[in-house]
Amino acid sequence: MLTSVRSYHGEPVKLLVGAEPVIFYVHEEVLTRSSIFLRTALKDKWEEGQSRQIKVPAEDPVVFHDYVHWLYHAKIHCPSVDAETCYSPMLLLYILADNLLDTACQDRVVDALLLHMRDKAPDPGDPGASPTRWFPIGFDVDLVYENTPKGSFLRRLMLDTHLYQGTSNWIRNPELASLNVESLADLSAGLLDKVYRVHAGAVLDKPEQFDAQSPCVYHKHGADKRCGADKQVAEKGKDAPDQDQDM
Secondary structure, three states, X not given: OOOOHHHHOOOEEEEEEOOOOXXXXXXXXHHOOOOHHHHHHOOOOOHHHHHXXXXXXXXXXXXXHHHHHHHHHOOOEOOOOOOOOOHHHHHHHHHHHHHOOOXXXXXXXHHXXXXXXXXXXXEOOEOOOOOEEOOOOOHHHHHHHHHOXXXXXHHHHHHHHHHHHOOOHHHHOOOOOOOOHHHHHHHHHHHHHHHHHHHOOOOOOOHHHHHHOOXXXXXXXXXXXXXXXXXXXXXXXXXXXXXXXXX
């Protein structure tokens, strides 16, 4: 679907992505729409702005391809049809968007992650079993903690997933458990807080609360700003791209 005619006008910007560069061409208006890093890099006072060429050697071309897909289509693409392995590409996209200072992309990835968590999907190892819910655990949690700073909203989402939806098997089974020291420390503290609240007579949080809360809890737009998802829905028909997740 053509979302904005003017987005395809003008000379594209050349991007060299990865240690062994893969070349991407992206229209400047699309490229600079939400990334502070890329918008700043293309200012005339910088070499990148004068040459219209940006080098991004630290990023993975496969992940950057997913980012370009989001820039043009406003859809979070998951290349895997396997519910269990769909999280890693989305988490990597969130991390790339963090590096590019693109909070809009990060918030939409969070929406896609939550949508995926709340849905039921077949077990790829047991096609005859009833559909079940799948969550990011183990490797995915390690991936998040190794690539995000303390206080990250994505870390909070991983922690809440374990506190609200997790089972003891997520920790006891070495194939499922996170091995990251920081994640284990956060999980231990969170579990102790729950035990303390129970002893204090508080009602224990229920798994349903995780599903009921707003995705904005994990967004980066801040409590004083309108959610970008709501804004884009309101602006449909005014060159606003469709926000459906491509999963």
